Amino acid sequence: MSPEMLALLLKSFWExxxxxxxxxxxxxxxxVPLGVILTVTRKNHILPNAPVNSVLGAIVNATRSTPFxxxxxxxxxxxxxxxxxxxxxxxxIVPLTISAAPFIARIIESSLLEIDHGVIEAAQAMxxxxxxxxxxxxxxxxxxxxxxGITLAVIALIGYSAMAGTLGGGGLGDLAIRYxxxxxxxxxxLITVVVLIVMVQSIQSLGDYFSKKLNKNKL
Amino acid sequence: xxxxxxxxxxYYSNAGDIHALKKTNLHINxxxxxxIIGLSGAGKSTLIRCINMLEVPTGGQVFVDGQELxxxxxxxxxxxxxxxxxxxxxxxLLASRTVYDNIAFPLEIQGISQSExxxxxxxxxELVQLQDxxxxxxxxxxxxxxxxxxxxxxxxxxxxxxxxxEATSALDPQTTKSILDLLKDxxxxxxxxxxxxxxxxxxxxxxxxxxxxxxxxxxxEEGSMIDVFTDPQKPTTKDFVKSINNIExxxxxxxxxxxxxxxxxxxxxxxxxxxxxxxxxxxVSGMVKKFDVDINIIYGNIDSLKDIPFGTLVIEISGSAAxxxxxxxxxxxxxxxxxxxxxxx
Numbered sequence: 162m163s164p165e166m167l168a169l170l171l172k173s174f175w176e177x178x179x180x181x182x183x184x185x186x187x188x189x190x191x192x193v194p195l196g197v198i199l200t201v202t203r204k205n206h207i208l209p210n211a212p213v214n215s216v217l218g219a220i221v222n223a224t225r226s227t228p229f230x231x232x233x234x235x236x237x238x239x240x241x242x243x244x245x246x247x248x249x250x251x252x253x254i255v256p257l258t259i260s261a262a263p264f265i266a267r268i269i270e271s272s273l274l275e276i277d278h279g280v281i282e283a284a285q286a287m288x289x290x291x292x293x294x295x296x297x298x299x300x301x302x303x304x305x306x307x308x309x310g311i312t313l314a315v316i317a318l319i320g321y322s323a324m325a326g327t328l329g330g331g332g333l334g335d336l337a338i339r340y341x342x343x344x345x346x347x348x349x350x351l352i353t354v355v356v357l358i359v360m361v362q363s364i365q366s367l368g369d370y371f372s373k374k375l376n377k378n379k380l
Numbered sequence: 381x382x383x384x385x386x387x388x389x390x391y392y393s394n395a396g397d398i399h400a401l402k403k404t405n406l407h408i409n410x411x412x413x414x415x416i417i418g419l420s421g422a423g424k425s426t427l428i429r430c431i432n433m434l435e436v437p438t439g440g441q442v443f444v445d446g447q448e449l450x451x452x453x454x455x456x457x458x459x460x461x462x463x464x465x466x467x468x469x470x471x472x473l474l475a476s477r478t479v480y481d482n483i484a485f486p487l488e489i490q491g492i493s494q495s496e497x498x499x500x501x502x503x504x505x506e507l508v509q510l511q512d513x514x515x516x517x518x519x520x521x522x523x524x525x526x527x528x529x530x531x532x533x534x535x536x537x538x539x540x541x542x543x544x545x546e547a548t549s550a551l552d553p554q555t556t557k558s559i560l561d562l563l564k565d566x567x568x569x570x571x572x573x574x575x576x577x578x579x580x581x582x583x584x585x586x587x588x589x590x591x592x593x594x595x596x597x598x599x600x601e602e603g604s605m606i607d608v609f610t611d612p613q614k615p616t617t618k619d620f621v622k623s624i625n626n627i628e629x630x631x632x633x634x635x636x637x638x639x640x641x642x643x644x645x646x647x648x649x650x651x652x653x654x655x656x657x658x659x660x661x662x663x664v665s666g667m668v669k670k671f672d673v674d675i676n677i678i679y680g681n682i683d684s685l686k687d688i689p690f691g692t693l694v695i696e697i698s699g700s701a702a703x704x705x706x707x708x709x710x711x712x713x714x715x716x717x718x719x720x721x722x723x724x725x
Contacts, residue, residue: 283472286432287486287537288461297488301476377517378475 162348169336170349174356176250177332180322184257185315191262192314193307195221196269197295203274207281207291221263229260229321233328253322253330261318268310272303305376312368316361323357333357381541381573382408382431387440389426389597400426402597403440408575408590410540413567415588415605416577417620423597424577428543431575432464433457445540462490465534469546471526473518473533480505480514483532490537504532508562524555531562535570542566544576548583560586581620585609585685593617606685610653610717638722646723647698648708649678654691654716663714664695671707673699694721 162170195217201207202214227235233256237247240255276299284298300307323334333353341350389401401423408414418424429435430442433449442449449460473482483504487497505511508528518526527547534542544563548556564587567574578584584591584605591609592602593616601608601617612618639646652663668675679694697704711718 277470277472279468279470279472280474282434283466283468284485284489286434286461286464286466286543287489287533288458289489290458293489297485298474302474304476375476378519380517380519 162352166340166349169340170352170356173331173333173336173353176330177319177322177326177334177360180250180253180257180325180330180332181315181318183254184261184318184322185311187254187258188261188265188314188318189311191258192265193269195262195266196273197299199266199270200273200299201291201295207285207294221266224259224263225267227260229256230324232256232260233325248329250331253325253328253332257318257321257325260321261314264317265311265314268314269303269307272306272310273299275306276302305372305374305378308372308375309368312365312372315364315368319357319361319364381410381445382406382575383441383443384427384430385441385443387427387430387437387442389423389430389435390438399597401430401437404597404599406592406599406602408573410573411567411571412589413563413574413576413587415584415591416575416594417579417581417584417591418577418594419579419616422594424579424594425545426597427594428545428575428577431541431543432461432466462486462537463539464541464543465537465539466543466545467527467530467534467547469549471518471523471530471550473526473529475518477517478514479510479516479518479521479529482518482529483536486533486536500536501532504536507535507566508532522555523551524558527551527555527559528562531559531566535566535572539572541573541575544574544578546578547576549578549580553582556580556583557586563587581624585624585683587686589686593620606655606688606690609685610655610690638724640722642701642704642723643725644701646725647676647696648704648723649694649696649721650708650711651719651721652691652693652695652711652716653719654693655685656688663711663716664693667707667710670710671699671703673697673703673707696724 199214199217199221202210202217204211224232233253236256236259240247240252243255244252246252280298280302281294284294289297322330322332323337326332326335327338333356337350337353340346341353384404384406387401387404388399391398391400404427416424416427426435430437431444433442437450440450444460444464447460449457452460474485477485480501483501484497487500492500502511505514508531510525510528510532513521513525518529521529530547548559551559560583563574563576566572576583576588588605590603591605592599593608593614594600595614595616600614601612608617609621612621638649642648664675667673674697676696676698677693678696680692682689682691684690697707699707708718708720
């Protein structure tokens with residue numbers, strides 16, 4: 162493999178990292194509060210509110226059921242508004258975030274719902290406010306499971322980022338398509354796939370490690 | 381200390397309304413240990429949750445320490461709840477926090493400074509004998525230790541009332557005993573009012589001053605523990621008492637013909653129950669000497685009700701007609717409860 166090729170591979174690798182990292186952070190910032198609201202507004206939870214719950218739930222479901230490739234094209238006007246361009250690595254962060262945020266919201270929701278109702282009841286009996294219950298009971302108690310969920314989201318985002326790459330986003334997916342597929346450079350294709358596999362494996366291991374560290378249920 | 385006035389709780393649903401609690405009136409005095417006993421589904425869980433408004437009653441008023449909880453807004457209610465500790469069957473500790481941090485939790489909620497929290501948590505750890513377990517996580521503790529943490533946590537904010545929701549139901553008998561001893565101890569030491577719901581008569585017998593029996597959302601019997609225990613009125617109450625104090629007659633006696641009237645040569649069977657001091661008096665031997673009758677002990681048991689001795693004796697008295705009559709008369713004059721079962725030949 163030529164030095165030029167290697168440089169290109171490295172550049173693509175960083176582009177992927179950048180896209181995935183930025184969109185994970187942004188999607189988490191949106192997804193966590195959204196997931197908390199989806200949980201606490203449920204019937205029999207701490208702040209039951211059926212209208213809020215069903216409207217948010219519908220939005221989340223709509224976003225999640227739109228295939229990423231279609232979502233990406235559909236929100237081009239929004240991307241242009243936010244980033245100033247609809248092409249490029251930074252531009253692809255917008256659709257990636259928008260597709261990952263509802264995914265993370267649902268992950269947060271299912272993690273929070275795992276918490277035994279008795280623990281919430283105990284906090285209520287002590288006079289904790291809903292905000293205190295969210296901050297001091299729900300999120301800390303679910304943290305180990307949230308970490309696993311976000312790991313899942315990061316891995317999904319790596320996959321999506323490859324798709325975003327084909328629409329001018331750069332990154333490893335773009336490299337594999339342009340050189341490996343269109344120019345029949347099998348070695349490039351192979352290396353890209355290997356790099357992606359290693360990335361996914363490492364992220365999963367890291368997620369497992371931290372989740373295990375945080376889980377005090379089985380010591 | 382606690383006053384429930386016409387408290388009701390109805391769950392409305394399309395499938396039909398469920399009256400979990402019918403108009404209930406209950407008064408619990410300061411400093412007493414009050415037991416609420418009932419089978420599962422009787423409404424005891426709803427009742428105890430109405431006291432701290434975890435279940436908002438659909439009717440009636442709840443007063444705790446002179447304050448009407450049913451008239452409060454959310455914020456006032458949260459403040460009032462800090463005066464009412466609660467422990468649970470499944471402990472409900474925060475798994476992600478250490479023992480120390482679990483006990484500190486209610487204080488954190490109240491916005492108390494870390495240095496003040498430290499001063500208050502240490503003595504609590506000692507009170508529940510977990511001073512060397514502060515850094516452990518709940519999953520590293522036994523059930524009894526977890527409940528001790530629960531108790532320490534409930535006491536952290538210096539409550540006036542402690543609600544116990546089946547607090548010993550998930551524990552083995554020995555651990556139950558030690559938790560009950562701890563509750564008795566803090567009741568005396570802190571003059572804490574304790575309300576406990578349970579389905580275990582042993583628990584009531586061990587610690588309660590007064591008891592209410594609940595069935596189908598209604599309090600069917602209420603009184604001092606000793607009265608309810610020694611003289612239960614309602615069938616459910618009798619069942620509870622029987623569950624630990626087997627005063628059923630042996631099957632042999634039940635099957636043989638017991639007649640209500642004396643016939644020549646038949647023997648009298650009576651059940652004697654005695655509480656407290658009279659348990660030590662030689663009543664039966666006195667009777668034998670005085671009236672020239674013979675006795676045969678069929679069943680005997682001595683038990684304690686919150687440290688007061690309580691005995692049951694079933695005896696068969698034989699002798700002359702006059703002797704039996706006089707002996708019975710004599711027994712009725714003593715400080716004990718006499719129940720004539722009948723005559724057998």
